[in-house]
Amino acid sequence: MVQHPKPRNVTRADVARLSGVSTAVVSYVLNNGPKPVAPATRERVLEAVRALGYRPNAAARALSRGTADTIGMIVVDSRSPFFAQFLHALDAASVRHDRSMLIVNRDRERQSAVEQVHDLVARQIGGLIIADVIGDAEQQVIAALGIPTLLINQYGGAGGALGAMGVDFRAGAEQAVQHLVAHGYRTIDFVGDAAAIDQRERGWADALREAGLPLGRSVHASFSYEGGFAAGRAIASRATRPRALFAASDQIAIGLLAALTDAELRVPDDIAVVSFDGIVEAAYARPALTTVAQPIVEMADAAIRRLVADDAEPGFTTFDATLVVRRSCGCDDGLVGGH
Amino acid sequence: MVQHPKPRNVTRADVARLSGVSTAVVSYVLNNGPKPVAPATRERVLEAVRALGYRPNAAARALSRGTADTIGMIVVDSRSPFFAQFLHALDAASVRHDRSMLIVNRDRERQSAVEQVHDLVARQIGGLIIADVIGDAEQQVIAALGIPTLLINQYGGAGGALGAMGVDFRAGAEQAVQHLVAHGYRTIDFVGDAAAIDQRERGWADALREAGLPLGRSVHASFSYEGGFAAGRAIASRATRPRALFAASDQIAIGLLAALTDAELRVPDDIAVVSFDGIVEAAYARPALTTVAQPIVEMADAAIRRLVADDAEPGFTTFDATLVVRRSCGCDDGLVGGH
Numbered sequence: 165m166v167q168h169p170k171p172r173n174v175t176r177a178d179v180a181r182l183s184g185v186s187t188a189v190v191s192y193v194l195n196n197g198p199k200p201v202a203p204a205t206r207e208r209v210l211e212a213v214r215a216l217g218y219r220p221n222a223a224a225r226a227l228s229r230g231t232a233d234t235i236g237m238i239v240v241d242s243r244s245p246f247f248a249q250f251l252h253a254l255d256a257a258s259v260r261h262d263r264s265m266l267i268v269n270r271d272r273e274r275q276s277a278v279e280q281v282h283d284l285v286a287r288q289i290g291g292l293i294i295a296d297v298i299g300d301a302e303q304q305v306i307a308a309l310g311i312p313t314l315l316i317n318q319y320g321g322a323g324g325a326l327g328a329m330g331v332d333f334r335a336g337a338e339q340a341v342q343h344l345v346a347h348g349y350r351t352i353d354f355v356g357d358a359a360a361i362d363q364r365e366r367g368w369a370d371a372l373r374e375a376g377l378p379l380g381r382s383v384h385a386s387f388s389y390e391g392g393f394a395a396g397r398a399i400a401s402r403a404t405r406p407r408a409l410f411a412a413s414d415q416i417a418i419g420l421l422a423a424l425t426d427a428e429l430r431v432p433d434d435i436a437v438v439s440f441d442g443i444v445e446a447a448y449a450r451p452a453l454t455t456v457a458q459p460i461v462e463m464a465d466a467a468i469r470r471l472v473a474d475d476a477e478p479g480f481t482t483f484d485a486t487l488v489v490r491r492s493c494g495c496d497d498g499l500v501g502g503h
Numbered sequence: 504m505v506q507h508p509k510p511r512n513v514t515r516a517d518v519a520r521l522s523g524v525s526t527a528v529v530s531y532v533l534n535n536g537p538k539p540v541a542p543a544t545r546e547r548v549l550e551a552v553r554a555l556g557y558r559p560n561a562a563a564r565a566l567s568r569g570t571a572d573t574i575g576m577i578v579v580d581s582r583s584p585f586f587a588q589f590l591h592a593l594d595a596a597s598v599r600h601d602r603s604m605l606i607v608n609r610d611r612e613r614q615s616a617v618e619q620v621h622d623l624v625a626r627q628i629g630g631l632i633i634a635d636v637i638g639d640a641e642q643q644v645i646a647a648l649g650i651p652t653l654l655i656n657q658y659g660g661a662g663g664a665l666g667a668m669g670v671d672f673r674a675g676a677e678q679a680v681q682h683l684v685a686h687g688y689r690t691i692d693f694v695g696d697a698a699a700i701d702q703r704e705r706g707w708a709d710a711l712r713e714a715g716l717p718l719g720r721s722v723h724a725s726f727s728y729e730g731g732f733a734a735g736r737a738i739a740s741r742a743t744r745p746r747a748l749f750a751a752s753d754q755i756a757i758g759l760l761a762a763l764t765d766a767e768l769r770v771p772d773d774i775a776v777v778s779f780d781g782i783v784e785a786a787y788a789r790p791a792l793t794t795v796a797q798p799i800v801e802m803a804d805a806a807i808r809r810l811v812a813d814d815a816e817p818g819f820t821t822f823d824a825t826l827v828v829r830r831s832c833g834c835d836d837g838l839v840g841g842h
Contacts, residue, residue, distance in 0.1 A: 193644065194617070194621070194644055195615065195617060195618065196615060196617050196640055196641055196644060206643075210643055210644065210646075210647040211647075213647040213648070214647045214649060217649055219621075219624045219625070219648055219649075233626065234605065234626065241591070242587060242590060242591050242594065243584075243587050243588050243591040243783070245582075245584065245587070248581060248582050248584070248587035249582050251581060251606075252580070252581050252582040252608060255581065255606065255607060255608050256608070256610075259607075264605055264606075264607055264622075264623075264626060265605070265606055265607075266573065266603055266604070266605050267590075267594065267603075267604055267606055268594060268598075268603055268604075269591060269594050269595070271595075276534070276535060278533070278534060278535050279534065282533070282558075283603075284603075285558045286558070287572065287573065287603060301535055302535055304545075304549055305532065305533055305535060305549065307549075308549040308550075308552040308553045309552070309558055310553060310556055310558075389783060389784070389786070389787045393787065418784075418787055419787055421787075421789070422787045422788075422789055422791075425789045426789075444582070444728060445728070445757075445784065447728070448728045448732065448757055448758055448760075448761045449761075450760070450761055450764045450765075450789070452761075
């Protein structure tokens, strides 16, 4: 790799001197405005920038930017629309505090979460967000590093040694299933992953129990379109099918819709669907998905604010989820807002 | 913000000494294995880590990691599924070179692209990928900074002062429209954004001209589900509608499908659709979208490889796009592979 000259000692004044212009003109060239610069002058300034290896702002910024200017993020899979939308909201929030996001995926290599954290720490992050399920022992090790850290979306589990935040998965799922029960459906299956620890499965079971309905089947599906599609095919091929499905994510539900459509089952007429997350895609599925929406922007804002303020104490901060009623549950457009 | 002790001078040996264990035991605790450590010992080690402000690997890594360990990425909107899938592929490729991605969105603040580049440079990136349209003057300013930089997806335009890469948008669009023409459709509209500079519009027009068909209408739609939905509503409400649509992105096409479905128009029977990008969502739309797929993983691998090798010379590197035939064009499943 070509070694570029060290930028620290070169100033805008050096560039101005070498190119025979004022520092203001250097600024106009480097910022593409606000005032126009004659082409020949412009070329001379850029030549000086190149020759000196000048990098704008680097010196001034290096003073104000220590280890705290970058916030690390470890995410299960940044392709997931929920996480893509959450990451975008984090980026929007981080800029208000002059931070940027350093993002690594859990699936990017065969490292443990703790090794990935070590790696980010070595890159001098000033805060860390982990969007994955982290065990108690791992949480203790990460906490000992002294980097402000927040966990999000821990399947609704309470935090251990690290601060955690997210919606109440159990209550949100209960609300979704209560809505299906209010439609009069008596057989309601759960479609989701990580069944043993996902509080959405518990919320589904609680709602059925409270309504005096039999527990439906819990159908395993990875958190992906493919997972939902495979689950939908399995359900469609059964001799007796449930009247309604509660899916643990919108992404799963979109896969379900594709499989049910292929099997010529109508949603919601044959099988109603309610899902979870509130990603943009849920509104453009057909039928549009009734879903328990997480407050993505609000959670992202709060996460960045807490990391910047070094206020990432242990404990779980709960956010409200909102049932967004569309068509897949059996409601008409006229009933948007719920019933 | 609480100041954490500087990590540079603290070693694993210091932690071992303070906690009265071997350095191997410190490793077992910090890496959560491979050997188990008694709870009391574990707690003592973590206490020493906390007290000393020790950060694993930081010292060793700081030597090998200069300005080159982070690759900056400026992207129009990381929520877009195409960019989310591309960013994931970049992350997977970057880890093979011990790099991580620092990602900022173009829409994150009212900064010019050049200001955002200055900002990333101040964060000591070793390479830069810009997924946005950058004018010639801006390219010259960025090139002068001496950071290896690649542009991707410049609407197929040739690069200026910076290296650029992507598929041939014109040829890909032509292939899509030729497929619609082969189905016998005589009226084919274009739905897309940035009509004046998007080479996909030119490819659409070229294919119609070559087939001796009249030029259809060019319908404006932002690159979003919402944009496609609005365009679909406008098209559905016309007195005379086209027999087929070529959409500049799968995201636009998914919005189109929703609007056409709401208007009780059948795809492909009433209006056929072919789109562009090859995102995962295209396979789970119903009907599944026939689309011109970009080689996302291959492009991401090549981009990281070139930046790491400091081989980001000006010029445009072209990748092949592939027509993936599904149902939305009018092909049956039995004809997958094209005709």
